[in-house]
Amino acid sequence: MTDQAPALPATKAVSGARAAKWLLVALGVIFLVAYPAWNDAYSVASLRDVLIFGLFALSLDYFWGKTGILSFGHATFFGLGAYGMGVISIKLGLDPANASLLGLLGGILLAMLVALVVGYFLIFGGVRGAYLTIVTLALTLIAQHIAIGWSDVTGGDSGLIGVPPLTVAGFVFFDPVHQYLLVLAVALTILGGLWWICRGRYGRILAAIEDNELKARTLGHNTPLHLLVVFVASAGIAALAGALYVTGTGFVAPDMIGLMLSTEVIMWVAVGGRGTLIGPFIGAFVVWRLQQEISSLDTRLWPLFIGLFFIAMVFLFPNGVLSLVERAKELSRRWRGAA
Amino acid sequence: MTQFVPVLLNALTLISILMLVALGLAVIFGLMNIINLAHGEFVTIGAYTLALTQAMGGNYWLALAVAPFVGAALGLTVEWTMVRHLYRRPLAVILATWGLGMVLQQGLQIIFGAAPQRVAGPLSGAVEIFGAPYPAYRLLLIGFAIAIVLACYAGFRWTRFGLDLRAVIQDRDMAAALGIDTGRVYSLAFALGAAIAAVAGVLIAPLTVVIAQMGINYLARSFFVVIVGGVGGIGGVAAGSAVVGGTESLLNYQVPVTVSQALVLVLAIVIVRFRPRGLVPL
Numbered sequence: 001m002t003d004q005a006p007a008l009p010a011t012k013a014v015s016g017a018r019a020a021k022w023l024l025v026a027l028g029v030i031f032l033v034a035y036p037a038w039n040d041a042y043s044v045a046s047l048r049d050v051l052i053f054g055l056f057a058l059s060l061d062y063f064w065g066k067t068g069i070l071s072f073g074h075a076t077f078f079g080l081g082a083y084g085m086g087v088i089s090i091k092l093g094l095d096p097a098n099a100s101l102l103g104l105l106g107g108i109l110l111a112m113l114v115a116l117v118v119g120y121f122l123i124f125g126g127v128r129g130a131y132l133t134i135v136t137l138a139l140t141l142i143a144q145h146i147a148i149g150w151s152d153v154t155g156g157d158s159g160l161i162g163v164p165p166l167t168v169a170g171f172v173f174f175d176p177v178h179q180y181l182l183v184l185a186v187a188l189t190i191l192g193g194l195w196w197i198c199r200g201r202y203g204r205i206l207a208a209i210e211d212n213e214l215k216a217r218t219l220g221h222n223t224p225l226h227l228l229v230v231f232v233a234s235a236g237i238a239a240l241a242g243a244l245y246v247t248g249t250g251f252v253a254p255d256m257i258g259l260m261l262s263t264e265v266i267m268w269v270a271v272g273g274r275g276t277l278i279g280p281f282i283g284a285f286v287v288w289r290l291q292q293e294i295s296s297l298d299t300r301l302w303p304l305f306i307g308l309f310f311i312a313m314v315f316l317f318p319n320g321v322l323s324l325v326e327r328a329k330e331l332s333r334r335w336r337g338a339a
Numbered sequence: 340m341t342q343f344v345p346v347l348l349n350a351l352t353l354i355s356i357l358m359l360v361a362l363g364l365a366v367i368f369g370l371m372n373i374i375n376l377a378h379g380e381f382v383t384i385g386a387y388t389l390a391l392t393q394a395m396g397g398n399y400w401l402a403l404a405v406a407p408f409v410g411a412a413l414g415l416t417v418e419w420t421m422v423r424h425l426y427r428r429p430l431a432v433i434l435a436t437w438g439l440g441m442v443l444q445q446g447l448q449i450i451f452g453a454a455p456q457r458v459a460g461p462l463s464g465a466v467e468i469f470g471a472p473y474p475a476y477r478l479l480l481i482g483f484a485i486a487i488v489l490a491c492y493a494g495f496r497w498t499r500f501g502l503d504l505r506a507v508i509q510d511r512d513m514a515a516a517l518g519i520d521t522g523r524v525y526s527l528a529f530a531l532g533a534a535i536a537a538v539a540g541v542l543i544a545p546l547t548v549v550i551a552q553m554g555i556n557y558l559a560r561s562f563f564v565v566i567v568g569g570v571g572g573i574g575g576v577a578a579g580s581a582v583v584g585g586t587e588s589l590l591n592y593q594v595p596v597t598v599s600q601a602l603v604l605v606l607a608i609v610i611v612r613f614r615p616r617g618l619v620p621l
Contacts, residue, residue, distance in 0.1 A: 070430055072437075118608060125612035130374045130429050131566060135608065137376075138559040142601050149597035259555070263437070270434075304445040310438025311421070314431040 032184055036177040045248065048180040050288050052245045055187045057268040057280030059237035062194055063230055064266075065275030066203070068210035070133045071231075073140030074238055074265050079147065079257020080111035081239025086160040086252035087153055100166045104243045111239030112232050119231040123224045128213070137262070144258035159253035166247040179248050186244065187281070190237060195277050206230065260303075267306060270313055344471040346592065352477045352546075354584035355484030358576055359539035361561035361568075362491060363532035365576045368565055371508075371528060373422060374433050377440040378561070379554025381410055381533045385540020386549045387447060390456035399461040399541075406541045407534040414533025418526045426525070440554070447551040460545030480542050487535065492573045504528055560587075560600075563607045569617015578618045583607070 036044045060074045084107025089099040118139065122132055147154045154160065166173040166182070173179050198206065208216040209223050217223045246252050255261060264287070272283025295302050317324050360382055367375045385406045392402035417439065425431045462479055465472035495501040506514040507524045515521045539557075547553060560583060568579020583603055590599035610618070 121608045121612040126615040127611055130433060133433055134374065134562045138562060138604055141559045142604050145597040145600055149595060300445060300449060303441050307438040307441030310434050314435040
């Protein structure tokens with residue numbers, strides 16, 4: 001953070017707050033690593049899925065949060081990773097020792113390739129903002145159509161079952177605890193990596209593009225190239241999340257590529273706070289808990305709730321649910337000041 | 340010759356449907372720069388108006404007469420309660436109208452159930468055109484679409500409201516300075532877009548499966564129409580519908596529906612690369 005803040009005097013209070021923050025991060029990591037020690041396999045597998053959804057939400061946050069352009073079709077890339085993994089590892093008849101790893105890489109490459117082609121045409125064509133949002137929305141719709149319609153390859157409505165667990169150098173990630181630890185390691189690595197990349201000059205270039213692309217361009221930055229790189233990298237991370245998800249559940253289904261998931265991932269990012277990188281993980285966890293509670297009453301209530309949430313978000317907490325806490329604090333301070 | 344007539348007419352039917360749905364969208368999106376993701380649900384509500392009217396003993400023509408009022412009332416309500424507070428925040432409009440669309444979809448499904456609604460068209464049977472029989476209702480649909488598009492063009496071109504609307508599109512602040520009530524123009528335009536969508540819903544309903552989720556299929560394709568055609572008003576809608584609808588229905592004879600939709604997406608993306616402002620720019 002130091003090279004981002006304008007030369008603050010290193011007072012004791014500031015360094016104390018920083019130490020507290022790092023302590024909190026360390027405690028969080030220790031808690032997550034030790035979690036399987038006192039929890040059953042089901043809870044561990046659930047947290048594994050939440051972490052994967054958090055990783056997926058992180059990929060959207062890297063694009064939406066850092067460039068300001070909303071992708072309404074990010075489940076396309078999650079789904080391409082998932083389907084790439086499923087189709088390559090099941091249908092191609094590869095050596096089982098390598099099939100899952102090839103599936104993982106193939107799924108990620110497929111998603112990045114699609115993002116590269118779509119992104120090149122749109123971003124270099126000058127398509128921005130709301131237009132890009134609409135095209136990505138159409139992309140996810142069509143991806144869903146293809147996943148359901150092309151049943152010879154994708155298994156149609158019922159999807160593909162029997163995706164093998166991930167195997168790396170002879171080690172099979174079959175046990176939920178092993179899968180959980182793998183996902184945790186991947187998620188922390190990518191979160192840390194993106195945080196490290198975005199903290200310095202590069203993060204400020206992205207902020208400049210979000211703020212005013214024309215000005216950033218005038219200053220000599222190749223802004224379409226930056227946006228394309230972020231888009232393709234984001235698609236790759238989303239696909240990684242999708243492929244990992246499939247190795248855990250063992251099957252691929254059309255709801256991993258469709259509109260509903262594209263909508264939900266926006267909600268995860270919005271709940272956790274856009275542009276915060278760590279927020280999407282918190283958002284995914286909170287929404288996952290909420291979904292279990294609401295769906296246990298009536299499954300039809302969940303889409304209704306999402307719809308109302310989107311409307312409420314725009315009017316009540318445009319900067320994420322966590323900003324409500326800030327606002328409540330401020331209100332209470334003002335109220336006490338007036339009294 | 341005779342085998343080409345149905346091909347051509349099928350293309351015309353799809354182009355007409357897209358024109359009707361995209362027209363309302365273009366008024367709102369192209370002209371007001373507002374992306375209304377609930378537009379598909381406005382179409383659905385038109386279709387449900389037909390289903391409800393017929394369930395209560397009314398006929399098709401009554402529903403066709405009632406639908407624009409239902410649509411306009413819905414559009415005005417949405418504009419007053421949500422959209423007018425968000426004109427300066429385009430991304431917020433996308434999220435809010437998407438949420439509204441989900442609420443409308445799920446609301447319709449909870450009230451009416453998940454089973455498809457029963458609707459009946461006013462005409463059955465076929466008419467012979469150049470020796471090839473073609474369903475009469477589809478010809479009626481094509482006729483209505485052309486009439487509605489022409490009426491909109493005329494209204495846009497020659498009425499006071501059309502003039503105000505064009506002025507507001509060109510320069511909102513200047514229009515306001517000249518005494519045009521821009522807020523009123525925006526709400527009327529939004530209501531008009533919703534009314535056209537509801538009429539489109541009634542016209543489409545007999546040709547399709549009327550369920551709460553039907554709107555989304557039309558939403559995505561009509562955005563292609565607007566993006567490909569450009570926000571140049573009625574001409575853009577016609578050009579975009581011709582390209583998107585024509586390509587899709589001709590491809591449908593060669594490849595499965597899903598592939599043809601994917602190819603139309605590819606075509607749209609390529610067109611956007613080379614003509615970012617659409618085929619008929621403003």
